[in-house]
Amino acid sequence: MQRYFVPENNWTEDYAAITSDDVHHIINVMRMDVGAEIICNHPRGKAALCEIIAVSKDQIDVKINKWLEETVELPINVTIVQGLPKGDKLEWVIQKGTELGAVEFIPFQAKRSIVKLDAKKAEKKLIRWQKIAKEASEQSHRTVIPTITPVKKLQEILDLRENYDVTLIAYEEEARSSNPVMLYDHLNNISKESKVLLCIGPEGGFSEEEIEAFKQNKFEFVRLGRRILRTETAASYFLSCVSFYFEEMR
Structure with a gap:
């Protein structure tokens, strides 16, 4: 219907x-x-x-x-911080991330983001992103429309730390590590209704300066599987794992 x-x-x-x-x-x-x-x-x-x-x-x-009486929302509240990718990839991230249950998307002007948006372009893009989130929510029978914030800079992301129960960084080096921080271990320690923030870098990943800043502010690193994912795939991978773990396994 x-x-x-x-x-x-x-x-x-x-x-x-x-x-x-x-x-x-x-x-x-x-x-x-x-x-x-x-x-x-x-x-x-x-x-x-x-x-x-x-x-x-x-x-x-x-x-x-x-x-x-509907129970369609994820048992935890997931916010995706997405480093601005090239082209229309962020539209894809928002559409699929909405279908998979994210409650908020925060576009991030990362150091390695090729896309640079001025105020006028950013305002236009935000309207477009909000429309995509609304349509995806209707299509997937969500009961809420995810929030899309204006584009933020690194310090603004770091300042969000205290607003969340868990703050994670999808870091490609964890996929290569012999002793990685497993996603399952993080999910196992997250209780229902927790607020979770996942940060994903643009093409090329986060810079060394950004990684160091995240470390200093006690963000936790996590491996999203054994393979290196494209930036537009990472959020869908994470949300799919969250859905399976909290809605099917528990």
């Missing part, structure tokens, strides 16, 4: 109003009309089965038939 995210101000006790681009999608793409049923997601993570009761050019009104 088609699912739409409705802003908090558009809800009353028994009704909700759908606006913006979703109106066009419902009318012109899905060809829905009065009487059709859809699922509307509340920003607080709740979902309701709704019936369309009125259709206009700019707004669709729905009646809440019942609230749904």
Whole structure:
């Protein structure tokens, strides 16, 4: 069933109003009309089965038939810090990471990031990234849309340390190490509802200065398997492991 995210101000006790681009999608793409049923997601993570009761050019009104009991979110809250990669790779990271359960993405202007965004380009990109996260959340039947922050610099990432229970660095040298820090060991020590931050470098990885800064601020290193992953693959690998460990093994 088609699912739409409705802003908090558009809800009353028994009704909700759908606006913006979703109106066009419902009318012109899905060809829905009065009487059709859809699922509307509340920003607080709740979902309701709704019936369309009125259709206009700019707004669709729905009646809440019942609230749904859904358990689709990961048992831990995962934030992905992604070093800015080339091309549209970050769009792919956000789309797949959303499908796999991340709650937040933080683009990071790493030393080895080839992409350099000025304020105007960064603002445009942020709008695009947020749209991708919304659409991926609807497609994967998430109950929340991940947050996408503006691009941050190294010190801003380091300052996040105290906001998380676990802060990890995906470091390619761990894959080559004879005594690596295993992902399983980290997951085994993470309790449900913990806030976890995973930092991933751009093409070429983190610089020596960045690695040293992470060490000084007590970020922990982790190996994501035995092979060296592309920057756009790392987040999906990590989130898949988290999903399997917490949702299937426990």
